[in-house]
Amino acid sequence: MPKLNVENGKEIYYEDHGAGDTALLLIHGWGMSLRTWDYSLQALVNEGLRVVLLDHRCCGGSDKDFQDRGISAIADDVVAIVQKLNLAKVVVNGWSLGGAVATASAERLGEICAGLVLTCGASPVYLQKSDFPHGGTDDALAETVQAINSDRVNFLYGLSQGICATEITEQQINWMWEIFMQASPSAVDALAELGPLDQREILTNLDIPIVSFVGSHDAIVDPEISRSVADYGKSVKLVEMKQSGHAPFIDETELYNAELVSFVKHCLQLQ
Numbered sequence: 001m002p003k004l005n006v007e008n009g010k011e012i013y014y015e016d017h018g019a020g021d022t023a024l025l026l027i028h029g030w031g032m033s034l035r036t037w038d039y040s041l042q043a044l045v046n047e048g049l050r051v052v053l054l055d056h057r058c059c060g061g062s063d064k065d066f067q068d069r070g071i072s073a074i075a076d077d078v079v080a081i082v083q084k085l086n087l088a089k090v091v092v093n094g095w096s097l098g099g100a101v102a103t104a105s106a107e108r109l110g111e112i113c114a115g116l117v118l119t120c121g122a123s124p125v126y127l128q129k130s131d132f133p134h135g136g137t138d139d140a141l142a143e144t145v146q147a148i149n150s151d152r153v154n155f156l157y158g159l160s161q162g163i164c165a166t167e168i169t170e171q172q173i174n175w176m177w178e179i180f181m182q183a184s185p186s187a188v189d190a191l192a193e194l195g196p197l198d199q200r201e202i203l204t205n206l207d208i209p210i211v212s213f214v215g216s217h218d219a220i221v222d223p224e225i226s227r228s229v230a231d232y233g234k235s236v237k238l239v240e241m242k243q244s245g246h247a248p249f250i251d252e253t254e255l256y257n258a259e260l261v262s263f264v265k266h267c268l269q270l271q
Contacts, residue, residue, distance in 0.1 A: 002014055002016060003061075003062075004054075004077065004080055004084060006076070006077055006080055007066060007067075007068070010057075010065065011062065011063050012054055012055065012057065012062045012063075012077050012080075012081070013060060013061030013062045014034075014052060014053060014054040014055070015034060015051075015052070015053045015054075016050070016051075016052050016085060017041065017050065017051045017052070017053075018045055018050030018051055019050060020050045021086065021087055021088040021089070022050060022088060022089040022090065022114075022268045022270070023049070023050040023051065023052045023085070023087050023089075023090050023091075024044060024049050024050070024052070024091050024260075024264050025052050025054075025078060025082070025090050025091070025092045025093065025102075025105075026040075026051060026052070026053045026093050026095075027053075027074075027078065027092065027093065027094040027095065027098035027099075027101050027102050027105070028055070028056065028059070028095055028096075028098050029095045029096030029097050029098050030056075030096055030098075030190060030191050031156070031180050031183045031187050031188075031191070032060075032096075032176075032180065032183075033055050033056075033059050033060025033179050033182060033183075034053035034054060034055050034060060035060065035179055036095070036176070036179060036247075037053055037249070039249045039250050040249045040253070040256065041053070043257045043261070044257065044260070044261060044264075047261045047265070049261070049265075052081060052082075052087075052090075054078065054081055056074050056077075056098075056101075056187065056190065057069050057073060057074055057077065057187075058183055058184040058186050059182065059184075060182055060183070064183075065186075066186075069187060069189040069190055070189060070190055070193050071097070071100050071101055071104060071190055071193050071194075071197070072104060074101045074190065075101050075104035075108060076108075078092065078101065078102075078109075079105060079108050079109060082109060082112060087112065088112065089112060089113075089114045089267075089268055090109065090112055090113055090114065091113070091115040091116070091117060091263070091264045091267045092105050092106050092109070092115075092116055092117065093116075093117035093118075093119060093260070094117070094118060094119065094121055094123070095120060095247075095249075096119075096120055096121065096122055096220065096221060096246065097122050097190060097194065098119075099118040099119065099120070099121020099122050099123040099221075100122050100123045100126070100194065100197055100199065102116060102117070102118065102121065102123070103121070103123040103124065103199045103202055103203065103206075104202070106202075106206055106208065107202045107205070107206065113208060114208060114209075114267040114268055115208050115209045115210070115211075115263065115264065115267030115268075116209075116210045116233075117211050117212075117213070117260065117263065117264075118210065118211070118212045118213065118226065118229055119213045119256075120213060120215045120218050120220070120226055120244075120246050120247070120248065121212065121221065121225075121226065121229075122194055122197070122221055122225070123197075123203070123225075123229070124198065124199040124200040124202070124203050124225075124229065124232055125197060125198050125199070125200065125225065125228075126141075126195075126197050126221070126225065127140075127141060127194065127195055127197075129198065132198075132200075132228075134222045134224040134225050134228060135221075135222045135224075135225055136222070141191075141192070141194065141195050142195075144191070145188055145191060145192050148185075148188050148191075149185070152185060153181070156177055156180040157173075157177045159220075160173045160174075160176040160177040160180060162219050162220070162246075163176060163220070163245060163246045163247050163250075164244075164245045164246070164247055164251050165216075165217035165218075165219075165243065165244055165245030165246075166243055166244070166245075166250075166251045172250070200232050203229065203232035203233045204232045204233070204234075206233060206234070207234055208267075209235045209236075209237070209263070209266070209267055210229060210233040210235060210237070211236070211237045211238075211239060211259070211260075211263045212226050212227070212229040212230070212236060212237070212238050212239070213226065213239045213241055213244075213248050213256065213259070214226040214227055214238055214239065214240050214241060215241050215244040215245050215246050215247070215248055215251070216240055216241060216242045216243070216244060217243075217244060218244070218245050219245060219246065220245075220246040221246060237263070239259050244256075
């Protein structure tokens with residue numbers, strides 16, 4: 001299994017599908033793993049894309065005892081993998097909290113990053129601010145973190161039930177729950193960092209195409225957050241996933257994959 005040594009011998013698990021010096025990087029949501037992209041992975045590879053995926057610190061196949069488990073550290077891991085694989089151009093796609101990681105990664109990658117995808121992303125801002133009316137509140141996030149710390153098994157099962165807006169099977173719910181349960185309880189530290197998060201200036205300064213997938217029925221990331229990306233980025237396309245909740249790659253797989261492939265090929269000049 002490919003792993004990246006990033007901190008005092010601790011390792012990040014990643015997968016590298018395909019070949020070439022350009023790639024699409026897929027960054028999963030909080031507490032999950034790269035396996036959540038399984039509904040898209042083969043379709044993307046079949047379109048000739050090189051696809052690189054990684055597990056966050058303390059999640060999936062990555063080591064579980066990192067001292068720094070935050071969004072910035074995960075973004076550093078993304079950059080390190082790009083450098084290790086000698087990629088010339090990449091498009092970075094982040095789902096949920098992974099959207100915040102993707103935005104931070106895009107800034108750090110500079111000219112190597114040819115495009116940014118936010119899939120129901122917790123970016124640019126996740127909680128309400130004095131000049132940003134969308135999202136939840138600091139108190140609500142604190143209550144969520146407390147609930148996870150108090151009874152993560154049942155909390156994460158309930159979360160798995162609320163990710164999709166379409167009817168899914170009990171097997172799919174259990175699949176997501178099992179992925180959540182692979183993560184270390186300490187992964188909650190990254191979630192807590194969404195409170196003060198504000199990436200509006202980063203989006204404003206990024207001079208690359210951006211696509212933001214909006215889950216019209218998203219109960220986890222306020223859809224208005226996803227729509228607000230257009231207020232800050234220079235070249236933003238909003239894709240309204242009208243039947244989707246927080247995971248359009250499950251709720252509307254074919255539409256999501258088609259839109260993603262088209263965007264990535266355009267950014268990487270593969271069309």
